Amino acid sequence: MKFERSQQLFEYGARYLSGGVSSNFRYGGYGESPVPLYYTKGEGSRITDADGNVYIDYALGNGPIILGHAPKSVLDQVVSTLSMGQLFAGQTELEANLAKKICDLVPCAERIRFASSGTETIQAAVRLARAYTGRAKIMKFEGHYHGWTDNIFVSVNPPLDQVGEESNPISVSQTPGQSSRALEDVVTLPWNNLDLFAEVMRNRGHEIAAVVMEPINCNTGAMLPLPGYLEGVRQITSDCGTVLIFDEVITGFRVGLAGAQGLFGVTPDMAIFAKALAAGFPLAVLAGKKSIMDLLHTASVMHGGTYNANVVAVAAGLATIGELEANQGRAYQHMTSLGEHLMEGLRMIASDFRQTMTIQGLGTVFHPLFAATGTIRNYREFAGIDHARKNRFYARLQSAGTRVTARGTWFLSTAHSNDDVEQTLEHARHAMRIFSNE
Numbered sequence: 455m456k457f458e459r460s461q462q463l464f465e466y467g468a469r470y471l472s473g474g475v476s477s478n479f480r481y482g483g484y485g486e487s488p489v490p491l492y493y494t495k496g497e498g499s500r501i502t503d504a505d506g507n508v509y510i511d512y513a514l515g516n517g518p519i520i521l522g523h524a525p526k527s528v529l530d531q532v533v534s535t536l537s538m539g540q541l542f543a544g545q546t547e548l549e550a551n552l553a554k555k556i557c558d559l560v561p562c563a564e565r566i567r568f569a570s571s572g573t574e575t576i577q578a579a580v581r582l583a584r585a586y587t588g589r590a591k592i593m594k595f596e597g598h599y600h601g602w603t604d605n606i607f608v609s610v611n612p613p614l615d616q617v618g619e620e621s622n623p624i625s626v627s628q629t630p631g632q633s634s635r636a637l638e639d640v641v642t643l644p645w646n647n648l649d650l651f652a653e654v655m656r657n658r659g660h661e662i663a664a665v666v667m668e669p670i671n672c673n674t675g676a677m678l679p680l681p682g683y684l685e686g687v688r689q690i691t692s693d694c695g696t697v698l699i700f701d702e703v704i705t706g707f708r709v710g711l712a713g714a715q716g717l718f719g720v721t722p723d724m725a726i727f728a729k730a731l732a733a734g735f736p737l738a739v740l741a742g743k744k745s746i747m748d749l750l751h752t753a754s755v756m757h758g759g760t761y762n763a764n765v766v767a768v769a770a771g772l773a774t775i776g777e778l779e780a781n782q783g784r785a786y787q788h789m790t791s792l793g794e795h796l797m798e799g800l801r802m803i804a805s806d807f808r809q810t811m812t813i814q815g816l817g818t819v820f821h822p823l824f825a826a827t828g829t830i831r832n833y834r835e836f837a838g839i840d841h842a843r844k845n846r847f848y849a850r851l852q853s854a855g856t857r858v859t860a861r862g863t864w865f866l867s868t869a870h871s872n873d874d875v876e877q878t879l880e881h882a883r884h885a886m887r888i889f890s891n892e
């Protein structure tokens with residue numbers, strides 16, 4: 455593969471874009487190219503870079519592109535609303551329709567608010583939880599990502615020599631420039647350890663306004679909750695009067711129309727959604743119990759946003775959910791069956807080349823790890839794996855024509871086909887052959 459045009463464009467862009475990118479997450483995930491890639495087109499399951507290299511895409515914009523690139527039904531609905539105007543500093547019927555749809559589908563959604571990104575939405579959730587409980591502290595889990603603001607960008611991928619004892623973790627800053635005071639209000643724990651959670655909540659539950667988690671830890675190895683874990687957390691948070699917030703920015707509308715809360719049958723007090731909700735258009739949702747959400751107007755808890763519920767994003771959300779709901783949810787059966795086939799195929803390829811591989815997650819979102827078979831339950835176990843090996847394999851895979859996220863997560867879309875999966879498995883076999891001989 456050649457990357458000359460991307461290199462030229464990167465050098466041009468870097469004169470104006472800091473570091474040549476618009477998000478730090480876009481360093482990495484560019485395979486064997488020496489620079490972050492520039493892209494010219496996305497169509498269905500494929501993306502094309504500036505040098506004309508075509509990839510089967512499982513990065514899917516880091517998750518949102520659940521209907522594939524440029525899905526016609528969404529584009530048509532968006533285009534049909536463009537002449538209506540974009541923003542009115544007021545409400546639209548479309549917005550109320552989408553709100554009703556989400557409240558009908560999502561168990562915890564008695565009331566919702568729209569926003570534009572996951573990062574801002576978790577801020578509203580945390581603020582509401584503090585107002586509701588009159589408490590200051592927030593509990594989050596190592597390896598869980600909830601956006602990049604000071605008060606929650608904590609212990610997402612901390613160095614293992616800084617995290618302290620498992621029973622008494624240290625909340626680790628994730629970026630220079632982060633206020634050390636922001637960290638004082640964050641209690642961090644390893645995930646998936648119910649006994650430890652119960653013990654900490656017994657001692658400190660009265661100070662904790664909210665427990666925030668990804669109900670499937672998609673950002674760190676697509677780790678699933680251990681049986682009984684979510685149920686236990688639900689019970690304990692209820693007993694302590696602590697607000698339970700599920701960050702469903704990835705799992706929402708991806709693992710099913712009712713999100714992970716529907717899949718596992720555990721209803722949090724609040725949840726946030728984004729990504730797959732609008733197939734690539736910037737739309738996020740804050741959802742929750744009426745008693746908490748109503749504080750936005752009865753107690754004037756502040757939530758704003760110029761672009762909230764803009765017409766384009768709402769139209770995209772309506773069209774996306776329409777597609778995902780059609781034919782009794784056949785979209786999910788399709789993605790799940792292709793994803794499971796991929797997982798199985800990758801396992802077999804790894805075993806043929808005597809590589810140890812554990813694949814975690816579900817058909818719609820999964821993460822292969824070069825680790826001895828067994829369940830990776832939390833960030834500390836995940837961080838102990840040799841990720842450099844995985845990155846080398848993915849660089850080879852991308853050169854063969856299949857792209858996954860920089861972290862190693864694979865997302866499926868309704869646009870992926872059996873042929874895509876078979877081709878991807880050929881790419882993986884080719885990449886594994888080179889990788890194993892290195």
Ligand SMILES: Cc1ncc(COP(=O)(O)O)c(C=O)c1O
Nearest residue numbers: 571572573599600601701703704
């Ligand atoms: C679980 C989770 N929460 C929150 C966010 C932040 O969302 P955004 O990038 O839309 O601000 C992300 C982004 O990847 C995420 O994966």
